[in-house]
Amino acid sequence: MGPGPVNADPRVLRAMSAQLVGQYDPAMTAYMNETMELYRGVFRTCNEATLLVDGTSRAGIEAALVSLLAPGDRVLVPIFGRFGHLLAEIARRAGAEVHTREIEWGGVFTAAAIERAIVEVRPALLAVVHGDTSTTVAQPLDELGAICERHGVLFYTDVTASLGGNPFEMDAWGLDAATAGLQKCLGGPSGSAPLSLSPRAVERVQARSSVEAGIRSAGDVVREHPIRSNYFDLGMILDYWGEKRLNHHTEATSMLYGARECARLLLEEGMDTAIDRHRLHGAAMLAGVEGLGLEVFGDRAHRMHNVVGVSIPDGVNGDRVRGALLEDFAIEIGTSFGPLHGRIWRIGTMGYNARRDTVLTTLAALEQVLRAEGHRLTAGGGVAAARDVYASEAA
Amino acid sequence: MGPGPVNADPRVLRAMSAQLVGQYDPAMTAYMNETMELYRGVFRTCNEATLLVDGTSRAGIEAALVSLLAPGDRVLVPIFGRFGHLLAEIARRAGAEVHTREIEWGGVFTAAAIERAIVEVRPALLAVVHGDTSTTVAQPLDELGAICERHGVLFYTDVTASLGGNPFEMDAWGLDAATAGLQKCLGGPSGSAPLSLSPRAVERVQARSSVEAGIRSAGDVVREHPIRSNYFDLGMILDYWGEKRLNHHTEATSMLYGARECARLLLEEGMDTAIDRHRLHGAAMLAGVEGLGLEVFGDRAHRMHNVVGVSIPDGVNGDRVRGALLEDFAIEIGTSFGPLHGRIWRIGTMGYNARRDTVLTTLAALEQVLRAEGHRLTAGGGVAAARDVYASEAA
Known part of the structure; x- marks a missing residue:
């Protein structure tokens, strides 16, 4: 991811x-x-x-x-x-x-x-x-x-x-x-x-x-x-x-x-359908990280559908979170380069991984890892917010 | 091939x-x-x-x-x-x-x-x-x-x-x-x-x-x-x-x-064994094309093990032979470039294709195609000569 x-x-x-x-x-x-x-x-x-x-x-x-x-x-x-x-x-x-x-x-x-x-x-x-x-x-x-x-x-x-x-x-x-x-x-x-x-x-x-x-x-x-x-x-x-x-x-x-x-x-799948799939799962991931109380990086009006930048909260060791996600949940997320290295995580929802199950699993795992790191957050807030996006689109 | x-x-x-x-x-x-x-x-x-x-x-x-x-x-x-x-x-x-x-x-x-x-x-x-x-x-x-x-x-x-x-x-x-x-x-x-x-x-x-x-x-x-x-x-x-x-x-x-x-x-396999395998099947292919009465191209002392150049005989349409091999036997052989384009065929015996069955099948098919093209050759001469190489090495 x-x-x-x-x-x-x-x-x-x-x-x-x-x-x-x-x-x-x-x-x-x-x-x-x-x-x-x-x-x-x-x-x-x-x-x-x-x-x-x-x-x-x-x-x-x-x-x-x-x-x-x-x-x-x-x-x-x-x-x-x-x-x-x-x-x-x-x-x-x-x-x-x-x-x-x-x-x-x-x-x-x-x-x-x-x-x-x-x-x-x-x-x-x-x-x-x-x-x-x-x-x-x-x-x-x-x-x-x-x-x-x-x-x-x-x-x-x-x-x-x-x-x-x-x-x-x-x-x-x-x-x-x-x-x-x-x-x-x-x-x-x-x-x-x-x-x-x-x-x-x-x-x-x-x-x-x-x-x-x-x-x-x-x-x-x-x-x-x-x-x-x-x-x-x-x-x-x-x-x-x-x-x-x-x-x-x-x-x-x-x-x-x-x-x-x-x-x-x-x-x-159809190009338009594929692009819309990326839009949907990207929106769900974005809502999810916000639901966890995290801050999204970058110009909201021009966000790519397939990757969301997340500001690493003060007091959280970004690399340790990435390491725990990979080791305990087999989920990879990225950091960035240059001025953003160590300042943001990058979470992707793209290609074969632009799916509901990958979005919800990633949010559930991220919540567990952040909690273990001692970061305060709303329990279940990430998955719930993403679910809301899916529900509102299905309506 | x-x-x-x-x-x-x-x-x-x-x-x-x-x-x-x-x-x-x-x-x-x-x-x-x-x-x-x-x-x-x-x-x-x-x-x-x-x-x-x-x-x-x-x-x-x-x-x-x-x-x-x-x-x-x-x-x-x-x-x-x-x-x-x-x-x-x-x-x-x-x-x-x-x-x-x-x-x-x-x-x-x-x-x-x-x-x-x-x-x-x-x-x-x-x-x-x-x-x-x-x-x-x-x-x-x-x-x-x-x-x-x-x-x-x-x-x-x-x-x-x-x-x-x-x-x-x-x-x-x-x-x-x-x-x-x-x-x-x-x-x-x-x-x-x-x-x-x-x-x-x-x-x-x-x-x-x-x-x-x-x-x-x-x-x-x-x-x-x-x-x-x-x-x-x-x-x-x-x-x-x-x-x-x-x-x-x-x-x-x-x-x-x-x-x-x-x-x-x-x-x-072992590098030496793999190289020797190429030497063996290359030698069998060389003997085989000569056994069909065809002439081998290039400096014999410095031949690569894995490809043999064959002079296209006068009166034989090289491209038609290659086409028939591909179409009737699903076997590809090459011609060459520049001064050798249309003058030689190149037959490979390399990698996964450096095997006894591929060598003998190619020689058998080439014989059939050349015969159909009206080229005179010794029936069975290619396969027999290749078999001799295998037999002498096994002895």
Whole structure:
């Protein structure tokens, strides 16, 4: 019940135990095509260029940034938590000229503040995290696409922590690139990064991509300044996933089986239903921790559905509580990073773990552990408050 | 029965279907430590810095090269097949000054030729592929460590295609860095890259590595010219796998379970026994294709145990043969790349597929398919020749 990774859906784990097929077996290339189509549904996009990067979610981030940003390109990164720092750091290593804006952790930027920064910086790319689990809030993105369009800026977001559990509309919100991971609301293991690029982003990437030495034919264009990474060259990865089927890496077959099953589960449930499920169990958990007399951290208006930040009460040893929860109840919750390390707990309700039984069990266990720590609280207050949420929604 | 990926060992697939545990759960960090120790056994090394990179085998290659080579560093890459070109291309994108030497595909370099090139180039790093599946031969490495030592050159090899099926001695051969993948002789799926660094290589990496912005503490050193990739910064990855346990990526848990099981299987069998198994079934396959009257490609003295190159006979449509094998017998074999595309087939005997039944079935099926294509051959010649190999070894 931490901020992710969390338990995977058993159907995803079963899918991953299927036997491998060859890289160019028609069954395998059909699975690849299916996976592309499934993730179009998950991202809510028509983008042809929708595929998996073989690595954890930050592999997807690095693939997007190193492929979209040439050395010297200006990028604007609004930072409202740890993962904004990560985008900035990855862009810097890609040789981009990185401009950041920072606000205190726990809040989000207004669209006007981001537009002002765009006017000042004139970036080639706006790179912003959607839900930053480090602070448990989500940056509203719905107005940013129009702003980027107006100023001729490419618009990229990382939705690793939010996708599947919070509203996200790649096309309607005007995004050019989005990256994700399986280990949060998608109910899978870390290790595969779904990614989607708009036609405009594909154009930018292809202008920088070459066919790899070793499989190059006469007539293939060779760029003088190639993308700085081979593994993350989205042009090459597109040539592998696309009709050319040019050999690049060997697709991580088991992870693809898992990623495919994650998307199948979500689309079978229905994206809206899945997002609403996360909203409900997130609301129940929030009510529950308040019912225990604990204080919730972060901007309430922009909370992510799938993780709640809880201020660690004075006089309570946060790590000892986490340790007891894990040891006595086999329940993991997290703390956070940087300025919030040791100041908040993060309790997740996401993917396979966004369920009534997990919410109520966690609240019951947390009550017992806090009581044993000598913290005063209302007996049964957490579970009762969560039950109230469920009852009112069922009414 | 292609050059890999091949069928995974069912025990590996079962291991991958185990439920996830949290990233810093003591069970998870214990699995990480176990995996490090297991791969020391597989690489035959005492290197503390032995871990997994979360990506396919070329992710391991890129992590090694981008972490060991600063922009402008000279690297020598002897090329004897497609994957030598890959090393050169990745090093070039990392900003290194890349010097190559090439020989015709099918042969290997003498140690003297490599020493001559080292004297000419004075590289910081020698980067050479061990077994290059594109040509089915393996470069002897046992004398190169001493040469590198003599000239103060770091020594790196990629053993993706050879490890577990051919002799390899990281420490005894004086290697500073080695990278691998699971999808060949290790009997697992692509998607995790075991990697090992000598203390000397670790020193080189650490001199270039910083703690990530977002989790940095006052007093942490920040380098002016960081490693060009965050995802592949082996300094950060070491801080995550090592005692500091600094958060970097979220370890790909299911792939780790798989990688751990691959190593457990190999070490239970015994590395020498596993290598000898590959030698035996490789020899049987070689005898079998010759028994069918087909010609073997490449330098016989330096053949990899786990893949045999077969010259496609004049008048035979190589792709149609591969298609019929797949469609009628569910057996996949490969062709090759570049100058060998359409000129040879590559038949693998590796990992879980290095077995008597797979060898004999493949030879029986190949005979039927070739006969149907109108190619003249000795009926039963393939299976008989392979049987002879097995019989003589059993005697």
